[in-house]
Amino acid sequence: xxxxxxxxxxxxxxxxxxxxxxxxxxxxxxxxxxxxxxxxxxxxxxxxxxxxxxxxxxxxxxxxxxxxxxxxxxxxxxxxxxxxxxxxxxxxxxxxxxxxxxxxxxxxxxxxxxxxxxxxxxxxxxxxxxxxxxxxxxxxxxxxxxxxxxxxxxxxxxxxxxxxxxxxxx
Numbered sequence: 001x002x003x004x005x006x007x008x009x010x011x012x013x014x015x016x017x018x019x020x021x022x023x024x025x026x027x028x029x030x031x032x033x034x035x036x037x038x039x040x041x042x043x044x045x046x047x048x049x050x051x052x053x054x055x056x057x058x059x060x061x062x063x064x065x066x067x068x069x070x071x072x073x074x075x076x077x078x079x080x081x082x083x084x085x086x087x088x089x090x091x092x093x094x095x096x097x098x099x100x101x102x103x104x105x106x107x108x109x110x111x112x113x114x115x116x117x118x119x120x121x122x123x124x125x126x127x128x129x130x131x132x133x134x135x136x137x138x139x140x141x142x143x144x145x146x147x148x149x150x151x152x153x154x155x156x157x158x159x160x161x162x163x164x165x166x167x168x169x170x
Contacts, residue, residue, distance in 0.1 A: 003149065004081075004148040004149050004150050005083055007142060007149045008081055008083050008084070008142065008145060008148065008149070009083060009084070011142050011143045011145070012083070012084040012145065015087070015143075019143065020087050023087065023139070023140040023143045023144055024087065024088060024140075024144070026136045026137065026139075026140045027088075027100060027137060027140035027141060027144060029104060029133055029136065029137050030099075030100030030101060030103050030104035030137035030140075030141075031100060031103070032066065032103060035062060035103055035104070035107050036062075038107075039058055039059065039062050039107060042058060042111075043055045043058050043059055046058065046114070051114075051118065053117070053170060054114040054117065054118060056170055057110050057113055057114060057166065057167070057170055058107075058110045058111070058114065060166050060170065061106050061107070061109070061110035061162070061163050061166050062103065062106050062107050062110060064106075064162055064166060065102050065103060065105075065106030065107075065158065065159055065162045065163070066099070066102075066103060066106075068102070068158060068162055069097055069098075069099045069102040069103070069155065069158055070093070070099065072096070072097055072154075072158070073093050073094040073095075073096065073097070073099065074093075074094070076094055076096050077094045078094050078095040078096035078148075078151070079094075079095060080094075080095045080146060080147070081095065081145055081146070081147065081148055083145070084145055085145070086144060086145035086146055087143065087144040087145060088144050088146065090146055091146060095146075095147055095148060095151050096148070096150065096151045096154055097151055097152075097154030097155040097157075097158050098138070098141050098147045098151045098152045098154065098155035098156075099155065100137055100140075100141055100155070101134070101137060101138050101141060101147075101151075101152045101155030101156050101159065102155040102156075102158045102159040102162075103159070104133055104134055104137040104138075104159070105134055105155065105156055105158075105159025105160060105163070106159040106162055106163055108129075108130035108131075108133050108134055109130065109159065109160065109163040110163060110166075111126060111130065112126045112127050112130050113163070113167060134156070138152045138155075138156065
């Protein structure tokens with residue numbers, strides 16, 4: 001049995017009503033329904049304070065990650081896990097890479113870079129919050145049985161890679 005399957009079965013073995021409810025809520029933190037308006041609001045505030053590089057970093061960072069992850073999903077078309085009954089309805093798109101993971105990684109790391117540049121004394125707090133959000137969203141995708149661990153890992157690496165490239169380009 002593959003490591004992907006073993007981890008999903010381990011997650012399924014520890015289900016509870018409380019965890020089901022908690023991870024259904026947590027997973028929204030990686031959704032564009034939450035991240036896009038938040039990025040637009042933060043970008044507007046940054047532009048108001050004449051922080052053009054920071055606003056661009058956030059917009060290109062999240063926007064580019066969204067484009068790359070959905071292009072990869074279309075090209076790779078990996079089926080979603082079907083080991084056990086998922087906690088939520090399976091999304092219709094491909095499984096690899098995890099868009100929620102890619103998106104939260106890109107958003108959180110862009111914010112960390114913005115904080116580091118604007119308020120360097122808060123960079124470690126920003127990094128801690130970013131790490132917590134990324135871990136929670138990644139685990140939620142596995143717990144809910146909508147992604148394989150390798151999908152989440154792929155999303156994590158894509159998000160990091162895109163933000164690193166965006167930082168170099170900008």
